[in-house]
Amino acid sequence: DFEVKGGEVLGLLGGYAAGKSTTMRMLYQVTPPTSGRLSMFGLTPGRDARAIKRRLGVVPQIDNLDEELSVRDTLRLYGRFHGLRPDVARQRADDLLAFAELEGKATLNVRALSGGMKRRLTLARGLVGDPDLVILDEPTTGLDPQVRHLLWQRLRDLKNQGMTLVL
Numbered sequence: 001d002f003e004v005k006g007g008e009v010l011g012l013l014g015g016y017a018a019g020k021s022t023t024m025r026m027l028y029q030v031t032p033p034t035s036g037r038l039s040m041f042g043l044t045p046g047r048d049a050r051a052i053k054r055r056l057g058v059v060p061q062i063d064n065l066d067e068e069l070s071v072r073d074t075l076r077l078y079g080r081f082h083g084l085r086p087d088v089a090r091q092r093a094d095d096l097l098a099f100a101e102l103e104g105k106a107t108l109n110v111r112a113l114s115g116g117m118k119r120r121l122t123l124a125r126g127l128v129g130d131p132d133l134v135i136l137d138e139p140t141t142g143l144d145p146q147v148r149h150l151l152w153q154r155l156r157d158l159k160n161q162g163m164t165l166v167l
Contacts, residue, residue, distance in 0.1 A: 005164075009159050012167065021061070021137060024137045026045070028058045032045070054129070055131055056129075057133070060137050061141060065121060067109060068109060068111070071106050071107070072107065074110060075093035075121075076090060082128055099124060099157075115143070115147075116150075120147070120154075123154065134166070136155075139151060139167060
């Protein structure tokens with residue numbers, strides 16, 4: 001059992017096959033619980049899945065970005081997926097490009113980015129909808145020390161802004 005309150009950071013730790021990724025998948029509504037009870041924001045997954053998803057930001061373990069889109073268009077498109085008006089999505093994309101330190105790469109196609117830049121873009125994409133909870137599945141896997149340090153700093157910034165994080 002665990003409960004995460006708003007503004008907290010929870011790290012799920014455990015050995016191989018301990019259920020960390022399965023728990024994450026249940027939180028972001030990909031895998032339904034087979035037993036027990038799960039409640040998020042006072043809502044029930046399955047029955048309230050759409051309402052829950054609107055409040056989530058997801059940063060998967062694998063960067064599943066569309067490599068044909070530009071960096072800026074990736075964020076704008078996801079803003080539209082989250083129901084943001086075009087002008088709001090454009091501003092949110094610009095704000096997140098600055099947050100992820102990708103302003104100079106905004107017009108490049110995603111395929112031209114380094115692995116660390118793609119990881120930062122994946123984080124920014126998970127924040128487009130201004131979520132109440134961000135779920136990050138092994139966010140620093142495969143990153144070099146400099147990029148890992150930058151990513152942890154960005155996560156601290158989010159925590160300091162009151163965002164709830166599950167890692």
